Amino acid sequence: MAAPLAPCRRRGADAGTSDAPAPTADPVPPRRGRRWLRVGVAVVAVGAVAWFAREELPPWAVLAEAFRRVDLPLLGVAAVVEVFSLWLFTRQQQVLFAGFGVRVPVGSAVAITYSRSAMSMTFPAGSFVSAAFAVEQFRRFGASRSTAATVMVLSGVVSVAGLGGLYLVGTAAAWLFPEAWQVVATVVGALAVASVVVRFALHRPLPAPKVKAVRSGGRIAGVVRARLADVTALPARYWAAGIGFAAANWAADLACLLITSTAFGVDLPLVQVGLVYLGIQLVRQVPISPGGIGVIETSLVAGLVLLGTGEATATAATLGYRMLSCWIIVPIGLATWFALSRRPAAVA
Incomplete structure (x- = not known):
């Protein structure tokens, strides 16, 4: 990935620099380091699966019986819904970058989303590692480092805002209406309104806001102030669109859980399961x-x-959901990460 920079250095050497041979050795260590990094991610992922399987699961014979009774077609529907959820997260990223005048192709944005998801699920402090990776990837499409870092901050903010909004709407609907279908209709109606708001917000894109550059030698407080200034510079319509996509993303992931639970025979009110899910996801925003x-x-x-x-049914349903929303994404994300790492690096 450092190879594309070599011609620039050779031109400098031809102009009379005295340390021309040095750049030829630069590309090797980064490539070797990235290779070992990918291996390390795979090892961590396998170790995490092995630890969870040994320490947290009921006896395999009991789980095997629960998995034999699963409704496979319904589980396939849940898988499709989870893919849709990740696509919504991709659109969230795209619309935030669009607010700063950066256009990211759908295919590349999806690949970055899967790679980031795999990193966040395997690395210690995975959210920060995946954000740093995304910053470098989005620079390929013209985003400055400052803009990419700002969008990473924004993405986290709108994700929490979308989740919190969904939780408040669901809780209020469960308190106001006695029937489950009324609660579901309220949530779906709120998402429909959010969809209309998103379409209206993106109908006429505004000029990109000005992003303040941050000096590399600045203090942490200065960097934080600059990021906050950039965040507040984003037009309100892009905030609305980002939060709308975030809420839809969480709703699709919740739908995946509900469909998976039904496939494994969990016979519980959907509203109660949904509120448990939303509460867990709010707590999970703290990167434990x-x-x-x-x-x-x-x-x-x-x-x-x-x-x-029952414990066996609850565990099987949870494993089925996590398989679709987490474990399957890890190998896919590692593959997309490998593909992205073979592309030329951003120079700007």
Whole structure:
């Protein structure tokens, strides 16, 4: 990835620099380091799966019986819904970059999304590692380092805002209406309104806001102030669009859980399961473990059991959901990461 920079250095050498041979050795260590980094991610992922399987699961014979009774076509529908959820997150990223005048192709944005998801689920402090990776990837499409870093901050803000809004709407609907279909209709109606707002917000894109450059030698406080200034410079319509996509993303992920639970025979009110899910996801925003591994599984199993589901059924449903929303994404993300790493690096 450092190779494209070599011709610039050779031109400098031809102009009379005395250390011309040095750049020829530069590309080797980064490539070797990236190769070992990919291997390390794979090892961490396998180790995390092995640890969870040994420490947290009921006996395999009990789980095998629950998996034999699963409704496979319904589980396939849940998988499609989860793919749609990741696409919505990709659109969230695209619309935030569009607010700063940066256009990211859909295919590249999807590949970055899967790669980031794999990193956040496997690395310690995975959210920060994946954000740093995304900054470098989005620079390929003309985003400055400052703009890309600002969008990473924005993405986290609108994700929490979308999740919180969805939780408030769901809780209010559950308190106001006695029937489950009324609660679901309220949530769907709110998402429909959000969809209309998003379409209206993106109908006439505004000029990109000015992003203040941050000096590399600045203090952390100065960097934080600059990022906050950039965030407030984003037009309100892009805020609305970002939060709308974030809420739809969380709703699709929740739908994946509900469909998966039904496929495994969980017979609980959808509203109760939904509120348990939203509460867990709000707590999970504190990065206790990579990708919420261990936290989400334990909390979701405990919540389903408290609501009246058998432990084996609750565990099987949780594993099925996490398989679709986490474990399958890891190898896909590693493959997209490998593909992205073979592209020329951004120079700007």
